[in-house]
Amino acid sequence: MSAKDxxxxxxxxxxxxxxxxxxxxxxxxxxxxxxxxxxxxxxxRKDFSIFGLTGHRxxxxxxxxxxxxxxxxxxxxxxxxxxxxxxxxxxxxxxxxRGFGTQGVRxxxxxxxxxxxxxxxxxxPVYPMDDFERxxxxxxxxxAILATPENTAAHVAERMIMAGIRGILNFxxxxxxxxxxxxxxxxxxxxxxxxxxxxVRLGEATEERRGK
Amino acid sequence: MSAKDxxxxxxxxxxxxxxxxxxxxxxxxxxxxxxxxxxxxxxxRKDFSIFGLTGHRxxxxxxxxxxxxxxxxxxxxxxxxxxxxxxxxxxxxxxxxRGFGTQGVRxxxxxxxxxxxxxxxxxxPVYPMDDFERxxxxxxxxxAILATPENTAAHVAERMIMAGIRGILNFxxxxxxxxxxxxxxxxxxxxxxxxxxxxVRLGEATEERRGK
Numbered sequence: 001m002s003a004k005d006x007x008x009x010x011x012x013x014x015x016x017x018x019x020x021x022x023x024x025x026x027x028x029x030x031x032x033x034x035x036x037x038x039x040x041x042x043x044x045r046k047d048f049s050i051f052g053l054t055g056h057r058x059x060x061x062x063x064x065x066x067x068x069x070x071x072x073x074x075x076x077x078x079x080x081x082x083x084x085x086x087x088x089x090x091x092x093x094x095x096x097x098r099g100f101g102t103q104g105v106r107x108x109x110x111x112x113x114x115x116x117x118x119x120x121x122x123x124x125p126v127y128p129m130d131d132f133e134r135x136x137x138x139x140x141x142x143x144a145i146l147a148t149p150e151n152t153a154a155h156v157a158e159r160m161i162m163a164g165i166r167g168i169l170n171f172x173x174x175x176x177x178x179x180x181x182x183x184x185x186x187x188x189x190x191x192x193x194x195x196x197x198x199x200v201r202l203g204e205a206t207e208e209r210r211g212k
Numbered sequence: 213m214s215a216k217d218x219x220x221x222x223x224x225x226x227x228x229x230x231x232x233x234x235x236x237x238x239x240x241x242x243x244x245x246x247x248x249x250x251x252x253x254x255x256x257r258k259d260f261s262i263f264g265l266t267g268h269r270x271x272x273x274x275x276x277x278x279x280x281x282x283x284x285x286x287x288x289x290x291x292x293x294x295x296x297x298x299x300x301x302x303x304x305x306x307x308x309x310r311g312f313g314t315q316g317v318r319x320x321x322x323x324x325x326x327x328x329x330x331x332x333x334x335x336x337p338v339y340p341m342d343d344f345e346r347x348x349x350x351x352x353x354x355x356a357i358l359a360t361p362e363n364t365a366a367h368v369a370e371r372m373i374m375a376g377i378r379g380i381l382n383f384x385x386x387x388x389x390x391x392x393x394x395x396x397x398x399x400x401x402x403x404x405x406x407x408x409x410x411x412v413r414l415g416e417a418t419e420e421r422r423g424k
Contacts, residue, residue, distance in 0.1 A: 004407060004411070007407055007410050007411070008403065008407055011403050011406045011407060011410075012387070012400075012403065015402075015403070038387070038389055074406070074410055075409065075410060075413045076406070080405060080406060080409050082405055088305075089304065089305035089308060089309075090302075090305045090306075090309065092301065092305070093300075093301035093302045093304070093305040094302075094401070096301055097301075097302065097385070097401065098361065098362065098385060099362065099384075099385020099386075099400075099401060099402050100385075100401075100402055102385070102402075103402035103403075103406065105402050105405050105406070142409075142412050142416075143405060143408050143409050143412060145405075149310065150310065150311065166412040166415065166416070167408035167409060167411070167412040168408075169401070169404050169405055169408060172311075173309070173310060173311020173312075173314070174311075175224070175250070177250055183408055183411055183412060183415075185404050185407070185408055187399065187401075187404065188224075188311075189306070189309065189311060189312075189381070189399075190227075190311050190312055190314075190315035190317050191220065191223050191224065191227070191315075192381050192397050192399065193292060193294055193312075193317050193355060193357075193381055194223045194286070194288065194292060194315065194317070195216060195219055195220055195223060195397070196355050196379035196380075196381060196395055196397055197287065197292050197354075197355050197379060198219050198223075198286055198287060199216070199219070199379070199395055200354050200355060200378040200379040200395060201287045203378065203395075204354075204378070
C-alpha cells in the first residue's frame with residue numbers, strides 16, 4: 001500500500017498546485033503544500049525525493065516547474081478517459097460529476113443493458129452493453145467505473161476484464177477482487193459509514209469516561 | 213491508520229458472515245473468512261485476538277456466535293442512522309442506494325437549500341437546510357454524508373459540525389479536514405481514478421519492457 005499512498009499524496013499535491021496556480025501564485029513551500037494535503041512536510045519532501053523532485057527548502061518550489069514534473073511522473077499530461085458501466089442512479093450521477101472536470105477526468109461514455117437508458121445523443125452518450133468492446137478499443141480506454149446492481153457486478157466485471165479493462169473503480173455494493181490483469185478499487189460506502197460510526201461512538205465513550 | 217484498518221477488516225468480516233448466514237451456513241474457518249475479505253488468515257486471527265474473539269483453529273467459528281460478538285464490538289446491534297446534506301445527483305443517488313439496506317445503514321432524511329428539491333413526503337424525506345439541527349437532534353444522529361457542490365462544501369460542513377455532527381463522509385469534490393470534534397472521511401472519486409490509471413500505466417510500461 002505504500003506505493004499507492006505515495007502516489008495518492010503526489011496526486012493530491014498536484015490537485016492543490018493546480019488550484020494555487022489558478023489563484024495566480026508562483027511559488028509554494030513544502031510546508032504549505034503539506035498542510036493543504038493534510039500530511040507532514042517531511043513526508044511530502046520524502047515522496048518528492050523518491051521521484052527526484054527537488055526544491056530549495058528556503059526558496060520553495062516554483063509551481064509551474066513542480067506541476068509539469070508531477071504531470072510527467074503521474075502521466076497526467078493527457079486527460080484520463082473513463083467509461084461507466086451501469087447507468088442507474090449512481091452511474092448517472094457520476095456521468096455528470098462536476099469534480100471530474102477540474103482533475104482532467106473525462107467520462108467518454110456510459111453503458112447499460114436496459115434499452116430505456118440508451119441514448120447515443122446524450123453528453124456523455126449511453127450505449128448498449130454490446131458496444132462496450134468497440135468503444136473501449138476505439139477510444140483506447142483501460143479504466144472504467146462499475147456501477148451495476150450487486151447481483152450482476154461480478155459477471156459484468158469479468159466481461160470488462162476479458163475486453164481488456166485494466167483498472168476498475170467499483171461502486172457496486174459488493175466488494176470485488178482484482179486479478180493479475182486488472183486492478184480493482186472498491187468504494188464501499190456502507191463500510192465507510194460503519195467505520196466513521198464506530199470511531200464516533202468510541203470518541204463519545206471516551207468522553208463519557210472522562211466525565212466531559 | 214492501523215486501528216481504522218483493523219475495524220475495516222472486522223466490518224468486512226461481519227458483512228461476509230451476514231451473507232454466509234443467509235446461505236444457511238453454521239460454521240466458518242478463519243481461512244475461508246480471510247479469503248472472502250481478501251487478507252491473510254493470520255491477520256484475521258490477529259484482529260480477532262485484539263478484541264478477545266477466539267475460535268477453534270481446527271473447529272472453526274460458529275457464525276451466530278461470531279456475528280453477535282462482532283455486532284457488540286462494532287456497535288452494530290442497532291441500525292446506523294445517517295443524514296444526507298445536498299440532494300443533487302450524487303446525494304439523491306445515495307438516498308436510494310441499495311447497498312445500504314443489507315448493511316443496516318438507514319438514510320433518515322436529506323437536506324437542501326434549493327426549494328425545488330424539498331419534499332417532506334418522499335421516502336426518505338427531503339427537508340430545507342434550516343431543519344437540519346431539529347431533525348438531527350430529534351433522531352439523535354451524529355453521522356452525515358456531505359454531497360454539496362465544491363464551492364459550498366466547507367461552509368456547510370462547518371454548520372454541520374457546529375450542530376453536533378461527529379462524522380462526515382464527504383462526496384463533495386474537494387477534500388475537507390476533520391477537527392477535534394468531527395472525523396471526516398473524504399471520498400475523492402477523481403483521485404481514485406487517477407491512482408488506478410497511474411498503476412495501470414505502470415503495469416503496461418513494465419510489460420512492454422519485458423517484451424510481452
